[in-house]
Amino acid sequence: xxxxxxxxxxxxxxxxxxxxxxxxxxxxxxxxxxxxxxxxxxxxxxxxxxxxxxxxxxxxxxxxxxxxxxxxxxxxxxxxxxxxxxxxxxxxxxxxxxxxxxxxxxxxxxxxxxxxxxxxxxxxxxxxxxxxxxxxxxxxxxxxxxxxxxxxxxxxxxxxxxx
Amino acid sequence: xxxxxxxxxxxxxxxxxxxxxxxxxxxxxxxxxxxxxxxxxxxxxxxxxxxxxxxxxxxxxxxxxxxxxxxxxxxxxxxxxxxxxxxxxxxxxxxxxxxxxxxxxxxxxxxxxxxxxxxxxxxxxxxxxxxxxxxxxxxxxxxxxxxxxxxxxxxxxxxxxxxxxxxxxxxxxxxxxxxxxxxxxxxxxxxxxxxxxxxxxxxxxxxxxxxxxxxxxxxxxxxxxxxxxxxxxxxxxxxxxxxxxxxxxxxxxxxxxxxxxxxxxxxxxxxxxxxxxxxxxxxxxxxxxxxxxxxxxxxxxxxxxxxxxxxxxxxxxxxxxxxxxxxxxxxxxxxxxxxxxxxxxxxxxxxxxxxxxxxxxxxxxxxxxxxxxxxxxxxxxxxxxxxxxxxxxxx
Numbered sequence: 001x002x003x004x005x006x007x008x009x010x011x012x013x014x015x016x017x018x019x020x021x022x023x024x025x026x027x028x029x030x031x032x033x034x035x036x037x038x039x040x041x042x043x044x045x046x047x048x049x050x051x052x053x054x055x056x057x058x059x060x061x062x063x064x065x066x067x068x069x070x071x072x073x074x075x076x077x078x079x080x081x082x083x084x085x086x087x088x089x090x091x092x093x094x095x096x097x098x099x100x101x102x103x104x105x106x107x108x109x110x111x112x113x114x115x116x117x118x119x120x121x122x123x124x125x126x127x128x129x130x131x132x133x134x135x136x137x138x139x140x141x142x143x144x145x146x147x148x149x150x151x152x153x154x155x156x157x158x159x160x161x162x163x
Numbered sequence: 164x165x166x167x168x169x170x171x172x173x174x175x176x177x178x179x180x181x182x183x184x185x186x187x188x189x190x191x192x193x194x195x196x197x198x199x200x201x202x203x204x205x206x207x208x209x210x211x212x213x214x215x216x217x218x219x220x221x222x223x224x225x226x227x228x229x230x231x232x233x234x235x236x237x238x239x240x241x242x243x244x245x246x247x248x249x250x251x252x253x254x255x256x257x258x259x260x261x262x263x264x265x266x267x268x269x270x271x272x273x274x275x276x277x278x279x280x281x282x283x284x285x286x287x288x289x290x291x292x293x294x295x296x297x298x299x300x301x302x303x304x305x306x307x308x309x310x311x312x313x314x315x316x317x318x319x320x321x322x323x324x325x326x327x328x329x330x331x332x333x334x335x336x337x338x339x340x341x342x343x344x345x346x347x348x349x350x351x352x353x354x355x356x357x358x359x360x361x362x363x364x365x366x367x368x369x370x371x372x373x374x375x376x377x378x379x380x381x382x383x384x385x386x387x388x389x390x391x392x393x394x395x396x397x398x399x400x401x402x403x404x405x406x407x408x409x410x411x412x413x414x415x416x417x418x419x420x421x422x423x424x425x426x427x428x429x430x431x432x433x434x435x436x437x438x439x440x441x442x443x444x445x446x447x448x449x450x451x452x453x454x455x456x457x458x459x460x461x462x463x464x465x466x467x468x469x470x471x472x473x474x475x476x477x478x479x480x481x482x483x484x485x486x487x488x489x490x491x492x493x494x495x496x497x498x499x500x501x502x503x504x505x506x507x508x509x510x511x512x513x514x515x516x517x518x519x520x521x522x523x524x525x526x527x528x529x530x531x532x533x534x535x536x537x538x539x540x541x542x543x544x545x546x547x548x549x550x551x552x553x554x555x556x557x558x
Contacts, residue, residue, distance in 0.1 A: 025261075027261075027264070027317060028261075028263075028264070031264065031310075031314065034307075034310060050294070050295060050296050051296055051299070054296050054299040054300055054303045055299070055303070057303040057304070057306075057307065058299065058302060058303035058306055061303075061306065061307050061310065062302075062303065062305075062306025062307055062309065062310075063306070065310055066309050066310055066313065066332065066336070069310070069313055069317075070332075073317075122350060122354055122355055122356050123354055
């Protein structure tokens with residue numbers, strides 16, 4: 001049952017990912033990417049990581065995909081240049097893929113079986129975030145605040161020039 | 164006896180199940196899910212038909228006219244006539260439209276709206292899909308609606324559609340923040356993301372007449388109002404219906420849709436409205452619990468749908484009463500008032516919790532809300548103070 005589901009989800013996710021990389025219309029590629037994100041969320045559900053799967057849909061489909069789509073909208077719609085095969089790109093992609101495969105096979109975690117999955121409790125998530133990982137959390141918060149202030153400053157400068 | 168009536172639907176499902184007694188586990192799960200889906204679809208399609216005709220009747224009363232009254236008694240069969248009309252209409256797709264995206268948009272919108280209905284507890288033991296992270300599921304699925312609206316706007320290849328989609332996405336993203344943050348105090352106080360646990364936490368009565376609903380605490384009342392207004396925006400209803408403002412941009416992202424695809428959009432909008440109000444009932448109005456201990460003999464699902472119906476009637480009333488707001492007013496309201504107040508709700512809920520959840524906590528909570536509200540209203544007071552008008556040429 002699980003392996004059948006895995007194969008179906010894998011085929012769908014990979015097809016969406018290939019479509020995202022190869023479709024000529026940018027919007028189609030972005031929407032295919034959203035489908036691939038949903039596929040990855042489905043993997044998380046299959047592994048019993050309900051919380052991560054839901055957050056994956058929430059953040060990537062609800063926010064990142066919308067952001068990508070907006071970015072495409074705001075860029076100019078030039079005529080698409082005739083595509084040449086991008087050999088350096090292929091080499092870089094293959095190198096990254098090989099590196100990832102090597103790293104995954106070297107990881108000892110794969111050989112151990114997963115522990116029992118705890119039911120999702122907000123208390124547990126809160127405890128882990130606020131006790132164990134409080135410094136990374138604060139760093140991320142600082143980074144995001146800086147990004148937010150940066151975005152506001154960019155917008156403010158633009159309106160000053162207009163005046 | 165009351166218990167039998169209360170659990171009648173649960174037992175009906177078990178009865179449907181009995182021929183499957185020896186079947187493998189996966190078949191049982193699949194049949195169970197299908198029964199739940201069929202039940203949710205049937206109930207909400209019926210509610211959609213009822214509410215659409217009720218809305219037209221009530222709007223008619225508000226605007227001093229009759230409303231639909233030709234088809235069937237009191238015009239009650241109007242939705243059937245509308246449905247047949249929509250079904251036999253020609254489906255027009257613009258020649259320059261992006262065919263696939265144009266076709267997929269209404270399907271995705273309807274699918275997300277129906278999915279969000281699946282996690283709401285409609286009665287005792289009557290949650291179609293009891294997920295531990297139900298609240299998170301609701302918002303995760305709900306946030307994909309924006310993408311579908313964009314697909315509708317972009318796929319139509321029409322300026323009105325695109326403008327409508329841009330407006331819709333802008334206001335949906337802005338109001339999703341207060342919508343989600345007003346849910347946080349409830350999740351904090353209950354300590355669970357499961358809708359069933361949230362409903363269970365609102366059980367019990369003070370002196371048998373005052374229910375333990377979160378809307379009766381200061382933070383709960385504030386959060387409920389904020390949630391309600393944000394829900395109004397998320398479902399693109401009248402005071403905030405700039406995305407489809409008929410007098411400006413035809414029908415927004417639905418301009419290029421006709422026939423049954425338009426009907427699908429219409430249905431999805433209503434389903435989204437049911438879902439968001441169903442969640443409001445679950446989070447703040449005690450879910451399926453009766454308002455008074457003495458009225459507990461009335462079945463739980465009746466209470467849920469009574470509360471849902473009351474909220475929907477307020478939606479219709481608001482639509483008949485308020486004019487459309489401007490885009491900049493909507494945005495200012497979201498970021499300058501709704502968001503700070505939503506954060507205040509979290510603080511206020513903390514005051515309620517650490518004040519012992521009793522009278523002291525109630526007063527602490529009220530104090531936090533009152534102080535922030537007064538400061539905010541003073542800060543946001545944009546009334547320009549003009550000097551007294553002087554007349555230079557005419558005395």
